[in-house]
Amino acid sequence: MDRAPGLSVRLKLALSYAAFLMVGSGLLLGVVWVFLLRGSSVSIFVPAPSNLLRAFDPTNFGPIIFGPAAVGLVTFLLVFGLLGGWFLAGRMIAPLTHITHVTRMVAEGSLSHRIGLRGRHDEFRELADAFDAMLARIEAHVAGQQRFAANASHELRTPLAITQTLLDVARNDPNRDAGELVERLHDVNARAIDLTEALLVLSRADQRAFAKAPVDLSLIAEEATEALLLLAERHGVAMETSCDEAPCVGSHTLLLQMATNLVHNAIVHSGPEGATVWVTTSVGLGHVLLVVENTGEELSPLSVSTLVEPFQRGTGRIQTKHAGVGLGLAIVKSITEAHDGTLILASRPSGGLRVEIQFPAA
Known part of the structure; x- marks a missing residue:
């Protein structure tokens, strides 16, 4: 199925982890400044965008001496958050990838496949077990329907074959007693009608197409x-x-x-x-x-x-x-x-x- 282009779940999770790490780090630095450094003589200065080049100038140790350290720390946290988030997201959604693979195989008509997810009973394990149980019920239902269709075809073919035989006999033997032929055709037709009505009742019950x-x-x-x-x-x-x-x-x-x-x-x-x-x-x-x-x-x-x-x-x-x-x-x-x-x-x-x-x- 075609879908609109967009970010993958893994990338979204990685960006979310990185953003959360950056926000948490910013809050931590703010708390440190408020409670520890506000009354001291040490000053931490993060340069403005126009002063980024000056911040990375090793010969510049004026009032922005702490600028390069702060920017380096922020850059490290950003890279670390992205890489760590990408790795953790991949580990987390690995079961989902396996479930998707099995689902595609089932969609192609292979109902015998099961996810069989191992590990702890978390949300993914519950989803996989529920999906396997659903596949087992569907496979049993499909097998039953196929078996029923084969049996119904055989049962419906029998009265039709008998009718065809009786008509062939009547056509080849015009002097045969018509009353006996009509009586036998009536019995065969009645059986076919009963069978058809029974199949309709069975189908109606299976589909639950009725009011209670x-x-x-x-x-x-x-x-x-x-x-x-x-x-x-x-x-x-x-x-x-x-x-x-x-x-x-x-x-x-x-x-x-x-x-x-x-x-x-x-x-x-x-x-x-x-x-x-x-x-x-x-x-x-x-x-x-x-x-x-x-x-x-x-x-x-x-x-x-x-x-x-x-x-x-x-x-x-x-x-x-x-x-x-x-x-x-x-x-x-x-x-x-x-x-x-x-x-x-x-x-x-x-x-x-x-x-x-x-x-x-x-």
Whole structure:
């Protein structure tokens, strides 16, 4: 980036040190004259500009005998202040030079570089550590976005490829049953629409592009549960709710989407008929709590840790119908983080999954 010409920070610091030294020396000489030499017969005379040549004349030892000494002292202090200030300023801004070098490398696209500044914990060390932490978060975010974009491209390509295949078959076989073709195209198109809408919700949550207002998490949980009662009946899943008032602040739409995804995920992955889903809300010390649990197969800690990744459904957990698009818990995680909440997933000892979400209380 081009910038206007000007003095460097190092030169400014050097000049500041020299000026401070000159002012301090002048004040010191003034104090010495006032308190020590004013009543004595010794006189210190600094020549005027017109008498500078006379001041440096070694044969002139008249009333300006102390002139050359004073001028020599001032000149020495000035040179000493400039050289010492230049050296000290260079030592002081050396960490800043290193930080600037790493920043330029990062600006060129190399997010893996870190400053790694060593030494005492001064202001420069705090700046470097904060910058390294920011780079680590950015690198992780970029890697996640790249991974998500690759997965989303793959998932979106699948319904488009199926649609293309069905259309090619219909074109090559005009006598094929059109009703079956239309039904399959409808299912594929519905899946593509669901996937696109899920991606939009996820993007909206990641960008925090929403307004916040006071909401009751218990009412949201009950609304999501009631909306999915028919789905639970179809799967033979019993729903048990215990929702205490849980006031918080957030987007009603996104929080409802989060609760719906949790309950939907619990229903479709709750195992065989006779399974149960529990939905509870409560208030803790400074936070509100939403817990959704379901019965099912035992899950390993490794499997649980990957469930919040986009398009990760867990081996053996996906069903043929109402399985979603693999973004349910990823959306839950993004909405939770967008509301400054905490998401905790854990396998139940008797099988199934327990999802706990904490939000700051209103």
